[in-house]
Amino acid sequence: MNSSVSRFSLWLLLAPFLLWIVLLVLVPHLQMLRVSFQVRESWDTLAWGLEQYQNFFSESYYWRTFVRTGVMSLFTTFLTLLIAFPIAWYIARLARGNSKGILFLACLIPFWASELVRTYGWMILLRESGLFSSWLQALGWVDGPVEMLYNDVAVIIGLVYNGLLFMVVPLVTTLDGMDESLVEAGYDLGGGHGTVLREVVIPWAMPGIVSGCIVVFMLTLGSYLTPILMGGKDSAWFTQQIFTQFITRFNWEQGAALGVLLLVLSSLLVWLGLKLTGQSLRKVMG
Amino acid sequence: MALRKTRISALATLLAATTASGNLLAEELRLITWGGYAPDEVVAQFEEETGIDVKITLSNNEDMISKLRATGGAGFDLAQPSQDRIVGVQRQFNIYKPIDYSRINTGQLQASMVKATQESTALDGQSYGVPSVWGTSGLIVHSSVADTVTDYTDLCDPAVAGKVSYRLKRPTLIGFAFAMGMDPFAAYEDRDEYQSIMAKVEDKLIDCKDNVKTYWTGGDQLLSLLRTGEVTAAMAWDAGGWKLNAENPDIRFVAPESGALGWIDTFAIPRRSENEEAAYKWINFVMQPEIAAKITNASGNFTASKGADEFVNAELRDAYRLSFDEEAINNIKWYPPVPPGLEAMEGQVLDRVQAAN
Numbered sequence: 001m002n003s004s005v006s007r008f009s010l011w012l013l014l015a016p017f018l019l020w021i022v023l024l025v026l027v028p029h030l031q032m033l034r035v036s037f038q039v040r041e042s043w044d045t046l047a048w049g050l051e052q053y054q055n056f057f058s059e060s061y062y063w064r065t066f067v068r069t070g071v072m073s074l075f076t077t078f079l080t081l082l083i084a085f086p087i088a089w090y091i092a093r094l095a096r097g098n099s100k101g102i103l104f105l106a107c108l109i110p111f112w113a114s115e116l117v118r119t120y121g122w123m124i125l126l127r128e129s130g131l132f133s134s135w136l137q138a139l140g141w142v143d144g145p146v147e148m149l150y151n152d153v154a155v156i157i158g159l160v161y162n163g164l165l166f167m168v169v170p171l172v173t174t175l176d177g178m179d180e181s182l183v184e185a186g187y188d189l190g191g192g193h194g195t196v197l198r199e200v201v202i203p204w205a206m207p208g209i210v211s212g213c214i215v216v217f218m219l220t221l222g223s224y225l226t227p228i229l230m231g232g233k234d235s236a237w238f239t240q241q242i243f244t245q246f247i248t249r250f251n252w253e254q255g256a257a258l259g260v261l262l263l264v265l266s267s268l269l270v271w272l273g274l275k276l277t278g279q280s281l282r283k284v285m286g
Numbered sequence: 287m288a289l290r291k292t293r294i295s296a297l298a299t300l301l302a303a304t305t306a307s308g309n310l311l312a313e314e315l316r317l318i319t320w321g322g323y324a325p326d327e328v329v330a331q332f333e334e335e336t337g338i339d340v341k342i343t344l345s346n347n348e349d350m351i352s353k354l355r356a357t358g359g360a361g362f363d364l365a366q367p368s369q370d371r372i373v374g375v376q377r378q379f380n381i382y383k384p385i386d387y388s389r390i391n392t393g394q395l396q397a398s399m400v401k402a403t404q405e406s407t408a409l410d411g412q413s414y415g416v417p418s419v420w421g422t423s424g425l426i427v428h429s430s431v432a433d434t435v436t437d438y439t440d441l442c443d444p445a446v447a448g449k450v451s452y453r454l455k456r457p458t459l460i461g462f463a464f465a466m467g468m469d470p471f472a473a474y475e476d477r478d479e480y481q482s483i484m485a486k487v488e489d490k491l492i493d494c495k496d497n498v499k500t501y502w503t504g505g506d507q508l509l510s511l512l513r514t515g516e517v518t519a520a521m522a523w524d525a526g527g528w529k530l531n532a533e534n535p536d537i538r539f540v541a542p543e544s545g546a547l548g549w550i551d552t553f554a555i556p557r558r559s560e561n562e563e564a565a566y567k568w569i570n571f572v573m574q575p576e577i578a579a580k581i582t583n584a585s586g587n588f589t590a591s592k593g594a595d596e597f598v599n600a601e602l603r604d605a606y607r608l609s610f611d612e613e614a615i616n617n618i619k620w621y622p623p624v625p626p627g628l629e630a631m632e633g634q635v636l637d638r639v640q641a642a643n
Contacts, residue, residue, distance in 0.1 A: 059634070061641035129514040147448075147516075150500045232500035236641050248348045248455075249633040250355065250378075 029263075036256035052257030062241065062258070069238040070269065072152070073220040076159045080167045080216050081209065083160065088171030093178075107168050115162060119229050122158050123149060126230075150232025158226040163216035170215070174208030175201075210279045214270055221266050238262055315564040318343045318350055319366040320551065321505075322525075322585030323419060324572075332571050338564045347371050354381040359557030364565040369550045370621035372407045372414050378626055383557045384412035391570045399590045403552055406623050415552030416569055417590035419581065422546035422618055423457050424609075426527040428518040429536040435519040437543045438465035442494035451511055452521035454501045454636050456629070457547055461521060462487045464544040464619060471622050481631060488635045492642045501640075512537060525586030528605040539605070541614040548618040550590070 039049040056062045091103050110118060125131050126148040136142045148154060182204070186196040202209070227237035242262065245255030274281060317324060321344050329340045343362070345353070350367050354360075359381035367375070376382050392400055399417040407415035427435045434445045438461040441450045452458050463470040463483050473479040499517055502508040505526055511517040512530055524546070527539025553569045555562060572578060578589040579597030586602065588595070595603065 059637075061637050065641055127514075128516045147499075228503065233495060233498050233640075234643060241637065244633070244637070247352050249629060250348075250351060250375075251630060251633070 032256045032259055035252055036260050038253050040253060052254050053261070055254060056257065056261055061236070065236040065241055066238050066261070066265065068236060069221060070265075072156065073159075073217055074269075076156055076163065076220045077213050077217045079156065080160050080163045081213060084164055084167035084171055084212070087164075088168050088175055091168070092172045092175035104172070107165050110161075111165050115223070115225050118162065119158055119226050122154070122161065123230060126154055126157075149230060150235075152231070152234070154230045154232075155227050155235060158230045159220050159223060162223065162226060163219055166215045166219060167212040170208040170212040171205060174205045178204050206277070206279065210274065210277055213273070217270065217273075218266065221262070312339050313337065313561065313564060314339045314341060315364065315561055315568055316341045316343070316362045317364045317366075317568065318345050318353065318362045319364075320344065320346065320419075320585070322587070323366060323551070323581060325580055325584035327584075328572060328577055328580050331577070332568065335571070336564070336567055338561075338567065340568070351375050351379075351381070354556055355379045357558070359383075359559075361558075362556050363559040363561045364568060365554050365556055366418060366551050367415075367554055368621070369403050369406050369415050369417070369552045370623050372552065372554060373409050373623045374626045374629075376409055376414055381557055382414045382554045383559070384414055385416055385553075385555065386566075387413065387416075389566045390416055391573070394570075394573050394575065394592055395590050396592050399550065402620070403550060403590075407552065407554075415554050417550050418553050418569075418573070419585065419587045419589050420548065420550040421587040422524050422541070422548045423461065423522060424524060424527075424539060424541045424546040426512060426520045426522045426530065426537060426539050428512075428515070429538070431518050432538075432540070436540070438462050438521060439490070441519055441521065442490070442497050444497075446519050447497045448499055449516075449518040450497045450520065451499050451502045451508060451517045453503065454640055456632050456636075458491070458521060459484065459487050459632055459635060460619075460621075461542070461544075461547055462490055464547075465542060466490060467544075471619065474622060474625055474628065477627070477631075480628060484631060484635045488638060491635075491639045495639070495642060523587075524606075524609060527609070528586050528602060531605050531608075532601060539609045541610055541617065545617040545619045546610075546614065548620040550620070 036052055037048050037050070038046045039051045040046060056066075087107070091100060091107075095103055123130070127133070128145045128147040128149070130149070132148060133142075133146045136146060137144075178201070182200055183196060186200045191199065222239055224237070224239045224243065227235050228240055231237065238258070239262075242255050242258045245251045245258060249255075315338050317340060319342060324340070324342050329342070332338070333340060347368055350365055351371065354362065354365065355375075358379075365382075372382065387404075395417065399420070403415050403417040404413040407413050425435060425438070425441075431446050431449070434440055434443050438458075440446075441452065460470050463486075466486065468483050468486070470480065470483050473483055499511070502511065502520070502522075505523070508517075508520060508522055509526055509530060512520060513533070522539075524539045527537070530537040531539065553565075555565055559565060572581060573589070573591045575591050575594040576597050578591030578594040582588050582594065582598045583602065588598075588606070
């Protein structure tokens with residue numbers, strides 16, 4: 001009696017999670033997988049085939065866009081790590097008491113606004129008639145308006161900004177748990193700053209670094225608004241092609257195939273990253 | 287067919303579940319339309335006269351079709367797709383039901399436009415659209431470059447390098463094709479011919495890419511680019527040009543030499559509309575001259591309503607006359623219905639232009 005009640009309440013507690021996973025994650029993905037193998041022969045008949053997947057490899061702009069998206073995402077992730085590490089170090093090791101909380105909050109606050117608002121904020125700063133351009137002119141450093149928007153650098157700035165928090169949080173958590181005496185021991189044994197960082201700090205922070213990198217990489221790879229709004233004419237991003245296939249071209253079959261490929265290829269990249277750094281998913285995710 | 291049905295019905299049940307609660311309340315008209323086509327004033331007047339609640343979803347052609355396709359034509363009682371985007375879509379996805387013209391007060395509509403729309407939305411002897419709002423796309427130019435930019439291809443002129451914007455969508459392909467002296471509409475039924483036209487347009491657009499500041503994706507984005515002077519020449523809708531003209535007389539809409547591209551947005555009834563009665567009421571209500579004029583004042587676009595021009599505010603009428611003389615009006619290229627398959631072809635061209643460096 002008692003055990004059946006507790007089992008029932010366990011299921012009840014699990015129900016929202018299971019419904020969410022099954023209805024909103026599993027079923028749509030399976031549906032997408034199925035659609036991606038359908039080939040529209042004429043306007044009301046369907047057959048099974050691999051045509052959409054072949055398109056990805058034969059039409060160079062699909063895979064070129066994918067490679068571009070992947071490379072830029074990797075670069076963004078690396079840059080985010082470089083910027084986030086000192087911030088996280090300061091918050092975790094150097095800041096004391098109240099200032100620790102305030103600094104952490106300062107990292108968090110921008111994320112109370114949506115990605116769209118943050119992106120428009122950057123656009124106001126970077127555009128030709130924007131703040132940076134007019135400041136540069138007021139200082140007399142440039143003669144005419146400067147366009148800083150609509151190029152890859154602008155896209156990366158936006159993406160790094162969007163990813164920063166997700167890198168800072170895991171880094172702060174891991175660095176927080178590091179024993180001060182480990183660092184001291186490193187110096188005592190004659191290590192310089194570089195050696196201590198390389199031999200003591202980074203190995204300790206590795207799980208945080210890897211999990212932060214995975215999150216930021218996936219977020220960047222899957223972001224849509226920032227590359228489109230800030231990238232301008234050359235800003236091909238893979239998610240944009242998926243959106244275009246589904247919404248503008250009504251070509252669900254191609255869109256689904258591209259979606260599946262994005263999922264598979266990005267998972268593969270993450271797996272490769274884990275292998276290369278000698279980490280395992282279990283260790284990284286705690 | 288069966289495959290498609292299961293996919294659609296799964297989505298439809300989800301949507302039905304979310305909307306079912308609303309149906310128990312007062313009578314409702316769920317309208318999916320463009321921004322400006324259902325101004326608050328008009329909606330309030332309709333609600334007062336009929337007691338029907340109007341729920342508006344703002345959209346565009348592709349989004350409208352995608353939404354209706356996902357539900358098999360449910361979720362909305364009335365839609366407003368462009369007339370050239372009905373037949374092909376209907377043949378593929380079966381999302382609309384035929385219009386019962388006996389329930390439309392055709393007396394208050396311009397006869398030529400009704401006839402044109404009936405023909406262009408006809409499938410198996412029935413029509414799927416009623417004309418509502420029409421307009422054109424052409425060029426919005428700043429007076430400083432007005433002498434240089436008189437046709438779409440002039441957007442590639444070195445004199446306006448870096449100050450140009452247009453969309454990466456099918457109107458751009460069609461406009462450039464006309465400006466390059468070809469007739470894409472005549473080639474609609476001949477796939478090979480159309481493919482060769484598109485190949486030439488593709489080369490042109492790739493060459494032209496250096497001139498472009500950015501490809502605009504939304505009306506507001508374009509207006510702010512033109513307003514700040516960051517862009518001085520763009521391919522865009524007439525209504526946007528007139529709006530800017532009212533703020534800054536230096537900016538105006540011009541019909542390109544090769545002809546502005548004319549579109550007609552229609553009323554179409556989704557296949558699983560739950561309140562057809564209200565849909566017909568809305569059509570007949572908003573096409574009354576005084577009401578239609580309010581829509582024109584709000585959206586900047588003229589309507590198919592007969593005699594509405596009288597009630598349109600004078601500034602807009604003047605701006606319209608400044609952009610279109612008799613010759614320019616006769617030169618408007620109206621979009622014929624898009625045959626299935628062409629859009630996939632155009633899509634690849636657009637993708638290649640986007641990806642080119």
